[in-house]
Amino acid sequence: MEVKDFYFDLPEELIAQHPLKEREKSRLMVMDKSTGELSHKHFYDIINYLKKGDTLVLNNTRVIPARLIGEKLESGGKIEFLLLNRIEGDKWEALAKPGKRARVGREFVFGDGKLKAKVIEVKDDGNRIIEFSYKGIFEQVLDELGQMPLPPYITETLEDKERYQTVYSKEKGSAAAPTAGLHFTKELLKEIEEKGVNIAYLTLHVGLGTFRPVKVDTIEDHDMHSEFYSLDKENARIINETKERGNRVIAVGTTSTRTLETIGSREGVLKESSGWTDIFIYPGYEFKIVDSLITNFHLPESTLIMLVSALSTRDNVMKAYNEAVKERYRFFSFGDAMFIK
Structure with a gap:
């Protein structure tokens, strides 16, 4: 598969330069991964798409002023x-x-x-x-x-450092934020838990390789960067029991996805684990653990848009991204969100 297959025209002004004042009020595009059907909501509507017994998996890494x-x-x-x-x-x-x-x-x-x-x-x-x-x-x-290491495409100064941290950040070590989680507030997470949705945590320290462009023509020739991850026994149990019940494991962000798919065995069973991962997920990959994904909108020809496409299809995702451009969604770290259900 060619890298150019994941190109779309992204106007520079759609790359969000600052976060919204209220985290949960970003826009949310919902996509059915099988049909590609789209709907336009706000992030606080995410609770309507979560079901009792599902598990949200959050990356609790914390960005250091690197x-x-x-x-x-x-x-x-x-x-x-x-x-x-x-x-x-x-x-x-x-x-x-x-x-x-x-x-x-x-x-x-x-x-x-x-x-x-x-x-x-x-x-x-x-x-x-x-x-x-x-x-x-x-x-x-x-x-x-130290200063907060904002991505190179963000040129404006960040007034509040905590806006580049998730409200559940805990384990220090990231050079970049797991940005899909930036939309959650403590109040929204409490509502989600009260609905009967489980919340599990893992850690993946995000490296700046996330922002490096793919410089090869063919996807298979790209070498992924390595990042450190860890998952403890209790959170592995929560996720395993979710799979056993037939409920959904919903990864919050590509970092949570990469960690779960690294650890997951061929039978779909997780164990307490830590180490380094350079897993590269692109169309054709068969998911072992992750059923659904909450993610931001990514840059053209990035490994992140390739991962998102693997959970649905390239055609569905590229159609959704072109729709996002048309509807003036905000892209990347401080941008809007997408739920692939």
């Missing part, structure tokens, strides 16, 4: 690091800009020396391994000095 701007220790030349993942202790993998300044052995300072970093390795893909030194607790220093 963007650090500092200067070279000797010359004062500006440097920007974007933290991708913690290797161990105070060693992190990071993107450096400009890369030519971040050579092995060079040291950088942030916040008048509150935080220092030394480049200890340059990887084949250009990413750096850096080691930090500081006084106190690293997370507190990072909270003080």
